[in-house]
Amino acid sequence: xxxxxxxxxxxxxxxxxxxxxxxxxxxxxxxxxxxxxxxxxxxxxxxxxxxxxxxxxxxxxxxxxxxxxxxxxxxxxxxxxxxxxxxxxxxxxxxxxxxxxxxxxxxxxxxxxxxxxxxxxxxxxxxxxxxxxxxxxxxxxxxxxxxxxxxxxxxxxxxxxxxxxxxxxxxxxxxxxxxxxxxxxxxxxxxxxxxxxxxxxxxxxxxxxxxxxxxxxxxxxxxxxxxxxxxxxxxxxxxxxxxxxxxxxxxxxxxxxxxxxxxxxxxxxxxxxxxxxxxxxxxxxx
Amino acid sequence: xxxxxxxxxxxxxxxxxxxxxxxxxxxxxxxxxxxxxxxxxxxxxxxxxxxxxxxxxxxxxxxxxxxxxxxxxxxxxxxxxxxxxxxxxxxxxxxxxxxxxxxxxxxxxxxxxxxxxxxxxxxxxxxxxxxxxxxxxxxxxxxxxxxxxxxxxxxxxxxxxxxxxxxxxxxxxxxxxxxxxxxxxxxxxxxxxxxxxxxxxxxxxxxxxxxxxxxxxxxxxxxxxxxxxxxxxxxxxxxxxxxxxxxxxxxxxxxxxxxxxxxxxxxxxxxxxxxxxxxxxxxxxxxxxxxxxxxxxxxxxxxxxxxxxxxxxxxxxxxxxxxxxxxxxxxxxxxxxxxxxxxxxxxxxxxxxxxxxxxxxxxxxxxxxxxxxxxxxxxxxxxxxxxxxxxxxxxxxxxxxxxxxxxxxxxxxxxxxxxxxxxxxxxxxxxxxxxxxxxxxxxxxxxx
Numbered sequence: 001x002x003x004x005x006x007x008x009x010x011x012x013x014x015x016x017x018x019x020x021x022x023x024x025x026x027x028x029x030x031x032x033x034x035x036x037x038x039x040x041x042x043x044x045x046x047x048x049x050x051x052x053x054x055x056x057x058x059x060x061x062x063x064x065x066x067x068x069x070x071x072x073x074x075x076x077x078x079x080x081x082x083x084x085x086x087x088x089x090x091x092x093x094x095x096x097x098x099x100x101x102x103x104x105x106x107x108x109x110x111x112x113x114x115x116x117x118x119x120x121x122x123x124x125x126x127x128x129x130x131x132x133x134x135x136x137x138x139x140x141x142x143x144x145x146x147x148x149x150x151x152x153x154x155x156x157x158x159x160x161x162x163x164x165x166x167x168x169x170x171x172x173x174x175x176x177x178x179x180x181x182x183x184x185x186x187x188x189x190x191x192x193x194x195x196x197x198x199x200x201x202x203x204x205x206x207x208x209x210x211x212x213x214x215x216x217x218x219x220x221x222x223x224x225x226x227x228x229x230x231x232x233x234x235x236x237x238x239x240x241x242x243x244x245x246x247x248x249x250x251x252x253x254x255x256x257x258x259x260x261x262x263x264x265x266x267x268x269x270x271x272x273x274x275x276x277x278x279x280x281x282x283x284x285x286x
Numbered sequence: 287x288x289x290x291x292x293x294x295x296x297x298x299x300x301x302x303x304x305x306x307x308x309x310x311x312x313x314x315x316x317x318x319x320x321x322x323x324x325x326x327x328x329x330x331x332x333x334x335x336x337x338x339x340x341x342x343x344x345x346x347x348x349x350x351x352x353x354x355x356x357x358x359x360x361x362x363x364x365x366x367x368x369x370x371x372x373x374x375x376x377x378x379x380x381x382x383x384x385x386x387x388x389x390x391x392x393x394x395x396x397x398x399x400x401x402x403x404x405x406x407x408x409x410x411x412x413x414x415x416x417x418x419x420x421x422x423x424x425x426x427x428x429x430x431x432x433x434x435x436x437x438x439x440x441x442x443x444x445x446x447x448x449x450x451x452x453x454x455x456x457x458x459x460x461x462x463x464x465x466x467x468x469x470x471x472x473x474x475x476x477x478x479x480x481x482x483x484x485x486x487x488x489x490x491x492x493x494x495x496x497x498x499x500x501x502x503x504x505x506x507x508x509x510x511x512x513x514x515x516x517x518x519x520x521x522x523x524x525x526x527x528x529x530x531x532x533x534x535x536x537x538x539x540x541x542x543x544x545x546x547x548x549x550x551x552x553x554x555x556x557x558x559x560x561x562x563x564x565x566x567x568x569x570x571x572x573x574x575x576x577x578x579x580x581x582x583x584x585x586x587x588x589x590x591x592x593x594x595x596x597x598x599x600x601x602x603x604x605x606x607x608x609x610x611x612x613x614x615x616x617x618x619x620x621x622x623x624x625x626x627x628x629x630x631x632x633x634x635x636x637x638x639x640x641x642x643x644x645x646x647x648x649x650x651x652x653x654x655x656x657x658x659x660x661x662x663x664x665x666x667x668x669x670x671x672x673x674x675x676x677x678x679x680x681x682x683x684x685x686x687x688x689x690x691x692x693x694x695x696x697x698x699x700x701x702x703x704x705x706x707x708x709x710x711x712x713x714x715x716x717x718x719x720x721x722x723x724x725x726x727x728x729x730x731x732x733x734x
Contacts, residue, residue: 086618088614088617088618091613091614091617093539093540116620116621116622117620118620119617119618119619119620119621120619120620121620123618123619124614124618126611126614126615126618128611130609130611130612130614130615131615132612132615132616132630132634133612133633133634133731133732133733142616142619142621142629143619143620143621146619146620146621146625146629147620179731179732179733181732181733192615195615195619196618196619199619199620
């Protein structure tokens with residue numbers, strides 16, 4: 001069964017930037033042009049840790065330029081699924097996959113897939129802010145340098161552009177040569193987003209990006225996701241259902257490795273088709 | 287357990303902890319204080335005119351005019367001694383044979399003691415060894431020699447159940463009734479005029495080559511040899527160790543082969559150093575023939591093998607302590623494994639790797655056994671950098687042992703031994719200090 005989300009928003013109203021959360025109301029979100037094609041496709045995709053099947057036969061299309069949230073209780077395989085998309089699970093030697101996971105129609109786990117090139121196109125931000133113990137500039141420039149950009153002026157442009165996209169430029173533009181570990185947790189996380197953006201990925205994977213942050217920093221990250229929405233395909237794993245409903249266009253609900261329901265966020269939260277989903281989002285189990 | 291008992295237990299544990307640290311500190315102090323005090327004594331001491339003569343003749347240091355004036359002043363007093371000696375010798379000739387023989391037997395040691403104090407006496411054949419060309423160069427030693435000159439040491443064996451006791455008999459008493467009897471009070475009274483003691487700072491002890499197998503100090507060849515050996519060992523062991531550690535932590539799959547390698551590494555760390563010494567001789571010199579005979583190269587290689595396990599383990603620990611998140615972050619940006627290791631993991635692990643390296647460097651500098659058969663000689667001049675592939679070298683660790691146990695005049699040159707020990711301790715301490723500073727600097731840079 002191929003599960004495809006449908007019912008895209010057609011709101012024409014421009015988003016109003018205010019300090020309140022209301023800007024995330026689906027009706028007020030900015031319109032997305034040119035997106036909506038399947039960017040990542042899972043076909044009977046399973047992930048095993050040794051004998052244990054952590055993700056079971058998932059079928060789903062992730063639509064480009066939209067924000068897709070993945071929710072579910074702890075240990076349900078949502079992080080595992082997210083990390084499978086840029087092959088971060090390769091670090092775990094006992095991990096193997098069956099079925100197919102396609103990125104732009106190409107098999108991510110194909111024999112001839114270059115995981116280094118793949119990761120360049122699929123950036124990731126992790127649960128805990130993890131800037132390198134280098135200067136802010138060097139953190140952002142790390143990716144571009146890896147991919148052969150050595151011109152200082154060009155690098156400076158990329159650094160500024162990435163920091164602006166991550167809404168961090170105004171806060172750090174005067175201390176780019178300072179160590180990134182001196183920043184606050186929220187700033188560090190936005191730095192990590194900027195670092196991922198600097199290599200110009202097509203997809204941005206966010207693995208519980210706000211779980212280690214305070215509410216204020218969380219709000220900034222959520223703002224940021226809204227800013228990036230429409231430019232990148234974004235997938236976000238979160239424990240926080242309010243967050244999922246605020247920031248995402250589509251939501252996937254995982255339970256014990258099974259993709260239980262995948263639907264437009266508004267629909268999933270107001271009118272879930274599955275009993276399990278309803279129980280989870282109403283807080284009957286977690 | 288009630289609160290009272292718990293508190294008593296806590297406090298007694300604190301007391302035991304502090305107590306053991308204090309005991310260790312005292313033990314360390316007991317060892318370090320004499321080393322520092324006596325070691326400093328090899329550079330800062332009261333030197334006699336003999337020391338200044340030695341410096342001028344052997345190294346061309348000092349002011350010749352001043353020295354000539356000093357020698358003239360001391361000479362005036364010494365000539366008095368020489369004339370007493372010749373007067374006594376003339377007296378001897380005219381004595382009856384039995385008395386003459388008895389006095390000659392006593393006169394020999396007196397002359398020896400005088401030679402030890404003031405150098406060759408008139409009529410002595412020219413000394414071959416440098417050590418016999420000069421009298422006492424140090425005032426503290428001169429005072430010991432004066433005692434030997436004034437008193438004869440004898441042993442009391444009367445009680446067969448106890449150890450023999452040493453006692454002293456005045457030499458002057460033996461010459462009662464001859465003209466020589468006046469010599470003893472004369473020397474005792476005028477010793478400072480004869481030797482002209484003066485506070486001396488002898489940096490040459492550290493920077494000069496040794497004269498006549500360390501009798502007068504001069505330990506530069508040893509310091510340099512130690513430096514060459516330790517740095518040479520580092521040049522081999524450090525890159526190899528870091529590469530091995532990277533392999534163990536990043537590339538090796540957990541399996542039989544890897545666990546074998548790991549336990550081999552641990553075993554290597556526990557092998558006694560003398561075994562490494564013999565291995566170095568058998569493998570590097572006899573089998574590989576890296577050099578004709580002992581050489582700095584062979585010694586460095588042997589030391590490198592010895593410190594390799596330590597470096598590997600330290601580097602492994604350091605690499606493992608780098609947060610996994612750095613690696614994930616780098617890989618997620620499209621970095622290759624190799625690039626991740628070079629640009630993220632190794633820089634973050636650098637403080638730990640360096641600390642391990644410098645501790646090993648200190649160990650390589652201090653080890654004796656591995657270089658006995660592969661690199662060390664007791665006496666030699668400082669070698670040039672080009673000679674490290676073929677020449678052996680003196681080294682501090684080996685010469686400390688050598689001077690303390692095998693040197694023919696070991697008892698005479700305790701101050702040189704202490705000086706060497708202090709130099710070695712100082713070098714190792716300096717290395718460790720620089721490691722701590724370097725580590726602090728890099729850590730600070732990493733932490734921001």
